[in-house]
Amino acid sequence: xxxxxxxxxxxxxxxxxxxxxxxxxxxxxxxxxxxxxxxxxxxxxxxxxxxxxxxxxxxxxxxxxxxxxxxxxxxxxxxxxxxxxxxxxxxxxxxxxxxxxxxxxxxxxxxxx
Amino acid sequence: xxxxxxxxxxxxxxxxxxxxxxxxxxxxxxxxxxxxxxxxxxxxxxxxxxxxxxxxxxxxxxxxxxxxxxxxxxxxxxxxxxxxxxxxxxxxxxxxxxxxxxxxxxxxxxxxxxxxxx
Numbered sequence: 743x744x745x746x747x748x749x750x751x752x753x754x755x756x757x758x759x760x761x762x763x764x765x766x767x768x769x770x771x772x773x774x775x776x777x778x779x780x781x782x783x784x785x786x787x788x789x790x791x792x793x794x795x796x797x798x799x800x801x802x803x804x805x806x807x808x809x810x811x812x813x814x815x816x817x818x819x820x821x822x823x824x825x826x827x828x829x830x831x832x833x834x835x836x837x838x839x840x841x842x843x844x845x846x847x848x849x850x851x852x853x854x855x
Numbered sequence: 856x857x858x859x860x861x862x863x864x865x866x867x868x869x870x871x872x873x874x875x876x877x878x879x880x881x882x883x884x885x886x887x888x889x890x891x892x893x894x895x896x897x898x899x900x901x902x903x904x905x906x907x908x909x910x911x912x913x914x915x916x917x918x919x920x921x922x923x924x925x926x927x928x929x930x931x932x933x934x935x936x937x938x939x940x941x942x943x944x945x946x947x948x949x950x951x952x953x954x955x956x957x958x959x960x961x962x963x964x965x966x967x968x969x970x971x972x973x
Contacts, residue, residue: 785963840959848898
C-alpha cells in the first residue's frame with residue numbers, strides 16, 4: 743500500500759535555528775498538507791498546498807513557516823527561526839481529492855531546546 | 856466553522872467488553888466525519904469514514920460508527936475490546952462538499968485515550 747514518508751523521524755534543534763521537515767507524498771496525489779500535534783493536545787491544521795501554491799493556511803502558519811515542493815516529489819516545511827513552542831509532532835498528509843482520501847505520514851517529532 | 860467534541864479524554868474498558876467512544880459534531884450541514892487511531896509513537900491511521908453514503912460505517916479492526924443527524928453524533932463502537940485496541944482515538948470533521956478545488960482540511964477533536972484492562 744502506498745505510504746507518505748517523512749524524514750527525519752525525530753529532530754532536535756536549538757532555539758532560533760532553521761529546520762526543514764521533509765515529506766514524500768504518494769506519487770499520484772495532488773493535495774498536500776501539514777498538521778502538527780503539540781504533546782498531549784489535538785492535531786491542528788497548518789497548511790494545504792495544491793498546484794505549487796498554498797491553498798489555505800491557519801493562524802499558526804505565520805511568516806516563520808514556509809512550504810515548498812522543490813522537485814516534484816518532496817514536500818517540505820521550513821521553520822525559519824524555531825521557538826520552544828514549535829516543539830511538536832509534525833504530520834505530512836497527501837490526498838488525491840479532498841478529505842475523503844487522506845494518507846498521513848508517521849510524523850517528525852521536533853524538539854526545540 | 857466546523858468542530859467536533861469528544862466526550863471523555865480517557866476511557867477504560869475491560870478486555871472483551873464493549874468499546875464506546877463519543878464524538879459530536881457542529882456543522883450547519885452534515886459534514887464528512889472520520890475516526891483516526893494513533894498508536895504510541897506512530898502516525899494517524901484511518902479507522903473509518905462517513906461521506907454521505909450509509910449511516911452505519913464499518914471500519915478496520917472490527918470498529919464501526921453510526922452517523923446520527925438528529926443527535927449530531929458519530930460515536931465509535933466495537934463489540935469486544937482487545938488489548939491491541941489500546942491507543943489514542945481522534946474524531947475529525949471536514950466540509951461535505953468539494954471546495955477549494957478538492958482541498959479540505961480536517962478539524963480534529965481533542966482525542967480519547969483508550970485503555971484496555973486485562
